[in-house]
Amino acid sequence: MSEMLYCEGCGAILQTTDQTKAGFIPSSALETGNRICQRCFRIKHYNEVIPIQMDEDEFLEILHSIGQTDNFVVQIVDLFDIDGTLISGLPRFIGHNPFILVANKIDLFPKSVKYEKIKHWLRKYVNEHGLFPEEIFLISAEKNIGLKEVIHYLEKEKGNRDVFVVGATNVGKSSFINQVIQILKGKQSHIELTTSRYPGTTLNVVRIPFIDGKDIIDTPGIVNHKRFSEWVGPKTLKAILPNKTVKPKVYQLAGEQTLFWGGLARIDQVGKTRNNFVCYLANGISIHRTKRENADEIYQKHLGELLKPPTIEEAKQLPPFAKHDFRFTGRNKVDIVISGLGWVAVDGEPTNIEVYVPKGISVHLRDALI
Known part of the structure; x- marks a missing residue:
């Protein structure tokens, strides 16, 4: 050619x-x-x-180029995996360019959740991570929730700038842009970005005419190897990514018990305490409760069968479990987050909690989101 x-x-x-x-x-x-x-x-x-194998240096080069010119930036994060998709180092890449934070997949949250409380929590959280967006929006690119508010804001505030859309892999950047273009141009637009549940679908910058003669620009997703989505095969990925409103699963544990999230995670309550464990994860992942003293045996016998996903074959491709220790003080409800899989909200009496996930997956504590 x-x-x-x-x-x-x-x-x-x-x-x-x-x-x-x-x-x-x-x-x-x-x-x-x-x-x-x-x-x-x-x-x-x-x-x-x-x-397709992509050089991560190419991703970084694209991000650095944003800061060398006058642009407006939209950072997309996955509300169901905030910690795994937040780019805390964004200012290093975009320089002094203004940016907004667009939190996708609000449709996965229970209907009872108050949007303003989520936004308040999110602003406090991103500020603590060194990010100070001009505005925060809660959207669902899949369900077309909140998109018009983002468009209205950009029309008023972007000025004579191109709009770069950035984020981690699989947060919905291309879906967001497709919805925005459809709202602005209706069925007349012949351009449609490729979207899928697989990480790394966008491989280079894609420029699309936007408003006022400027472009909206899709960028490759930044890879975060501490998320489950970067480790599992297609079957397990489909199972762990929620595609409908998540139904919280509540367990009242009375001491020395274990919750298995399929065969992907194990959560141990250590000690004779009473606690509530509210699990937020894809509806298709089965949760199995057992006595802690039986947990090792059950894992060895039933991985890939009672405890799935993953399948036995997929489990062989994952690293062995590593343990993460947490102390719950009992003063305030907290979330224990397993990046790319979900989180468990814990309250009740002071206790120790051990979480086992494949080595390399991020697990950490945060103030309760809900």
Whole structure:
């Protein structure tokens, strides 16, 4: 190809020579005027992803370029995995450019949740992590909740700037942009970014005409290797990513008990105490309660069967469990967060809690979100 062409779905440079590299398109498809690479075609029509190895330095280079010009930035975070998708070092990349925080997947939260309380909690949390956005929005790109408010704000505040959309992998950046473009241009827009449940769908910057002659720009997702989504296979990934309102599961434990989240996590109550454990995770993940003294045996015998996901085959691809110790003081309800999987809210009497997850997955304590 003499002229450099780009995939309209993921932004990769189109090429017809190497199927293992980003942007491959069969010559026959290119001759028909198609501008979608084979990988995007398979994602859209068959929900099948072809792994592509990307150099993380390329991601960082793209982010650094944002700070070298006058832009407006939208950072997308996943409300169900705030800690795993928040880019606390964002100011290093975007310089003095203003940014807003758009928290996606509010539709996963129970209907009783008050939006203003979530926004207040979120602002306090991101401030503690060194981020001071101009505004915070709660949205659902999937359900088209809150998008018009974001558009109205950008129309008023972005000025004569392009809008860069940044975030970790799988937070919904492309879905957000697709919804925004559809709202602004209706069915007339022929451009649709490739979206999927798989991390790393967008491979390069994708520029789309926006408002006032400027562009809205999709960027590749930043990889956070401490999240479950970066470790598990397609079957388990589908199971752990919630796609409908999460139903909290409440367990009243009376001492020395264990909760298994499938075969992916084990949560031990250590001591003869009384505590409430409220679990927020995908509805399809089974929770199994047992006596702590029986937990090792149950894990060995029933991983991949009673305790699933993952399947036995997928479990073999994960690192062995590592233990994380926490002390719950009993003064305030807290969340124990397992990045990319969910969290458990704990209250009741002071107790020790041990959490076992595959080595490398982030587990930490925070003030209760709900």
